Amino acid sequence: MNQQTFEAVDKYIADLFLPPDDSLDAAEQSLEKAGMPAISVSPNQGKFLHLLALTCNANKILELGTLAGYSTIWMARALKEGGKLISLEVDEKHAAVARENLQRAGVGNKAEVRVGKAIEILPQLVQNNEGPFDMIFIDADKPPYTEYFEWALKLSRPGTLIIADNVIRDGKVLNEDSDDEMVKGVQRFNKALAASTAVTASIIQTVGVKEYDGMALAIVK
Ligand SMILES: C[S@@+](CC[C@H](N)C(=O)[O-])C[C@H]1O[C@@H](n2cnc3c(N)ncnc32)[C@H](O)[C@@H]1O
Structure with missing residues (x-):
């Protein structure tokens, strides 16, 4: 097995389960256009997040790290009638591109992008009683993943699904001596998640068109 096979199988699955979708294609293309x-x-993976949101019967979703809103569109499409998604993004330009993509996809009324550092917006969400969320997807900068997880717990209820992406990093998590800040961030997070008595959790490894990685899944007790 090699990366070529993983990519070919990823394409095989996509060809079977993902019909052409102009809005999602446009969101992906907007990345290159905007540099x-x-x-x-x-x-x-977007479809997988969509399925998870459906499994949660999600009415409220929180995302950390919007980029161009690709994952946001997938999750927002799973929301129940009247549902709401809040996505946090530090980069004003990313947020502007994402808002356009969300509008084009017809989810602009239920998916809101808030601009700022996630670590500063999360306490505001708690203070303003904007939780609890049914599903929380952590996909922003890696060094503070542990702190994001702690805030996610404050914005959860029993049964909330917390997902964190990119927690295996091409297997580099095995290197305890790594000086890569992103690797160190997810190593710290994976340990904290495993030790947490507030959740039942595990990690699935992911392969395909993206580099070899992993997604952590945790259900709040
Ligand atoms: C991996 S991308 C998100 C991808 C997106 N979830 C998707 O799959 O379509 C990470 C995003 O997090 C944003 N980001 C980085 N640091 C952040 C921070 N401190 N607070 C909020 N967003 C941050 C980046 O600007 C980038 O747009």
């Missing part, structure tokens, strides 16, 4: 990094979740 933004191509670091959205993959199409099959």
